[in-house]
Amino acid sequence: MAAPFSRQTIAVALVIYAAALGFALLVPYGAVPSSGASWTAELAARLGAPAWAVEPSRWEFLANALILMPLSALGSLRWPRTTWRDWTAYAFVIAAGVELAQGLFLPERSATFTDVVANTLGGLGGAAVVLAGRRLRRTPAA
Template sequence: MLVPRRVLWAALLVWCGVLALALLAPSSAEQSALVEHVRDVGLRLGFSPETATPVRAEFLANAAILAPVSALGSLLWARTRWQDWTAIAFVLSTGVELFQGLFLSHRTPSTVDVVANTLGGLAGALVVEVVRRVRRRSA
């Protein structure tokens, strides 16, 4: 069953709005609380405290926030490839980090965030690509 394009568009616009609020907020207090929650989930799943660190939780959260953009974008624009979405994620992430560094005094830009966001963009697009290939083979 295919999802109607208007639903994909709505989901993409809502997610981009959430991203804008999170990534361009003047402070990162809420984001830090989310990182702690991700870490706690890891601990409850059985990861050791040495594995489920705040640094790793932040990396995973940063990867996860851009994956829906590239996944939804891949569904909306079928001709874009995973390589395109990886580049788009890199450019967007770099732009956000530069904005934070230049205009948000209580935020700290990070190249690690750029790497995580870029990997998230890659992951979202790859999931769609893999599903498409599996569906083609089974058809």
Template sequence: MRGVVFVQHHGIPGFRYSMIEEVANVALFTPLGMLGVLALGAPRWWIVVLAGTAMSASVELAQGAFLPARVASGTDVAANGAGALLGATAAAVIAARTRRRGRIRS
């Protein structure tokens, strides 16, 4: 939190802790999306994104139900789903480019 206050005071007044949390939620699920596409294949990218979002929703529901100090957040679910989508997209693009380069060299 001190870091956020420091950044706000020294040039980025609109910078908030929630921004860090949102970026962290996206970053947390990006590798999951990438690994899922590598495991299932690019045509099944939507399954990976759906599974990542469902996993995030399950965690948020559990927090809301069993951890009174925590608050379930739809924003977290959306950010985690976006991270899974970002990772799945990146893996699909990398896989397509790798296949294309392999065909050209053959």
């Protein structure tokens, strides 16, 4: 079975996503991520979600995890020999670098260890999704 996307298409998507991610993570103001988490928590409360699901910090953690998933997923597709362990380590290095840059050069942003943990888990998640997809494609139909 042929791959659904060419390596070149994946590479282009990876470059575009990496550029957008770099902008989003290094923009000098931090109100957008926090306001997005607050808005989501308020929506969850209006929809009757349980108390643990209406805490903005939980939504911010989830958003921080999800933001790196496409990067590691696209990277895993582009470079199939890299493992989920590699992408988890890359995500950690990227997240630590971003938080360091935010802490040193962007006083409007908050540099936190929690963001590093969330981003690292997102890197693991993206690579794990690709790994699971590959295993499913190899599994013969019963």
